[in-house]
Amino acid sequence: MRTQVGIIGAGPAGLVLSHLLHLQGIESVVLENRSRQYCEERVRAGVLEQGTVDLLCQTGVGERLKREGLVHGGIELRFGGKGHRIDFRELTGGKTITIYGQSEVLKDLTDARLAAGGQVYFEVEDVSVHDFDRTKPKIRFRKAGKVEELTCDFIGGCDGFHGICRPAISKSLTVYEREYPFGCLGILAEAPPSSEELIYAYHERGFALLSMRSPQLSRLYIQSAPDEDIHQWPDERIWKELHTRLESTEGWRLIEGPVMQKGVTGMRSFVVEPMQSGNLFLAGDAAHIVPPTGAKGLNLAVSDVRVLALALAEFYKQGNRDLLNQYSETCLNRVWKVQRFSWWMTSMLHLFPDASPFDQKRQMAELDYVTSSRAGAQTLAENYVGLPMDQPT
Numbered sequence: 001m002r003t004q005v006g007i008i009g010a011g012p013a014g015l016v017l018s019h020l021l022h023l024q025g026i027e028s029v030v031l032e033n034r035s036r037q038y039c040e041e042r043v044r045a046g047v048l049e050q051g052t053v054d055l056l057c058q059t060g061v062g063e064r065l066k067r068e069g070l071v072h073g074g075i076e077l078r079f080g081g082k083g084h085r086i087d088f089r090e091l092t093g094g095k096t097i098t099i100y101g102q103s104e105v106l107k108d109l110t111d112a113r114l115a116a117g118g119q120v121y122f123e124v125e126d127v128s129v130h131d132f133d134r135t136k137p138k139i140r141f142r143k144a145g146k147v148e149e150l151t152c153d154f155i156g157g158c159d160g161f162h163g164i165c166r167p168a169i170s171k172s173l174t175v176y177e178r179e180y181p182f183g184c185l186g187i188l189a190e191a192p193p194s195s196e197e198l199i200y201a202y203h204e205r206g207f208a209l210l211s212m213r214s215p216q217l218s219r220l221y222i223q224s225a226p227d228e229d230i231h232q233w234p235d236e237r238i239w240k241e242l243h244t245r246l247e248s249t250e251g252w253r254l255i256e257g258p259v260m261q262k263g264v265t266g267m268r269s270f271v272v273e274p275m276q277s278g279n280l281f282l283a284g285d286a287a288h289i290v291p292p293t294g295a296k297g298l299n300l301a302v303s304d305v306r307v308l309a310l311a312l313a314e315f316y317k318q319g320n321r322d323l324l325n326q327y328s329e330t331c332l333n334r335v336w337k338v339q340r341f342s343w344w345m346t347s348m349l350h351l352f353p354d355a356s357p358f359d360q361k362r363q364m365a366e367l368d369y370v371t372s373s374r375a376g377a378q379t380l381a382e383n384y385v386g387l388p389m390d391q392p393t
């Protein structure tokens with residue numbers, strides 16, 4: 001087998017990359033070790049930045065997103081039982097975010113790739129990368145039990161945090177990492193969202209978040225221990241905790257419904273530098289992880305591959321490697337700003353186990369500042385809707 005770009009992973013990074021390359025007339029093959037159904041049923045991200053929405057719409061995969069996505073012009077920060085709205089439209093010159101599940105993004109992209117004759121292989125096994133420091137990198141894998149070798153010009157390492165691409169180049173990487181002393185317990189509930197917009201709540205028992213997937217589906221989170229045993233959390237206990245942490249003195253009510261899915265994830269900030277080695281390029285969670293507060297993971301994956309697709313197009317059209325050589329630097333500029341924002345939102349809204357009374361007073365003052373000063377609110381708003389997409393220099 002032979003292609004121009006071999007892509008490992010059919011998550012947002014891999015599929016958007018394959019789609020953008022196709023639009024530039026560049027051929028790719030996507031190799032994914034899970035089934036299509038598994039990828040599309042996994043409950044993950046739900047908030048799309050304005051730039052992500054624009055990119056999907058402008059490249060022809062935004063039809064359903066435009067029809068079914070919920071456009072939000074702000075979020076609420078809730079503390080001391082009171083809500084404070086951050087008005088994105090007003091603070092960012094009209095920008096918004098859109099609620100549209102990652103699973104829906106993946107369905108739309110997979111449909112588009114297959115309809116265009118794209119090669120996306122699910123349930124491949126034993127994927128490994130070879131010769132990526134030479135001109136003809138190779139990817140070996142098994143498909144339906146048969147060993148295959150894919151020769152390509154470049155490899156897109158879009159295989160997420162637990163993939164094989166980053167370990168393959170680990171010798172040349174520097175790792176920057178922070179683990180948080182808490183986790184995130186999330187549920188998906190068959191209940192109409194209790195608020196039109198997302199609510200981020202700071203409470204003395206810990207952080208809580210009300211989000212949604214559709215007018216019938218709520219997505220809710222509470223701060224938990226990093227290794228929280230989900231079996232200790234029957235649905236009633238989760239709802240009780242949500243009621244307490246989201247409580248309001250303003251007559252607001254939390255609507256309950258059957259819990260369809262629940263799970264705990266650890267929280268970490270993680271970056272490797274550089275994001276490339278020879279002809280292998282890492283993108284998305286394969287290169288970096290942000291804590292979920294701030295909803296940036298999927299959006300960052302999309303902005304990486306946008307940079308990569310432009311650089312590959314420049315190479316195939318002009319024979320010029322400059323943009324490819326700058327790929328890591330261009331991406332990391334945005335990655336670190338998004339890391340900073342995600343760390344800041346997480347630190348402002350979570351209860352740290354070792355927080356002193358001083359720390360808690362400072363945290364309340366920060367929330368008060370962010371919600372009462374236009375400058376404070378604006379810095380949150382411009383980061384939340386998404387910083388401008390980086391242009392390579």
Ligand code: FAD
Pocket residue numbers: 008009010011012013014031032033034039043044045046047102127158159160161162163164186265283284285286292294295296297298299300301
């Ligand atoms: P992934 O989506 O992880 O895709 C990588 C793909 O590669 C996977 O399909 C995987 O099966 C495949 N793969 C792995 N190893 C191999 C291999 N050896 N061979 C072949 N294929 C392989 N982000 C947000 O922006 N907003 C949110 O609200 C949000 N909520 C989240 C909630 C949860 C519970 C989790 C876990 C994540 C959340 N994220 C959120 C993060 C977001 O989902 C990720 O940042 C995003 O999926 C990254 O996309 P990716 O394509 O880089 O990686």
Ligand code: DHB
Pocket residue numbers: 044045046047198209211212219292293294295
């Ligand atoms: C969602 C998750 C987040 O961590 C966040 O900050 C916003 C939304 C979500 O899953 O909907």
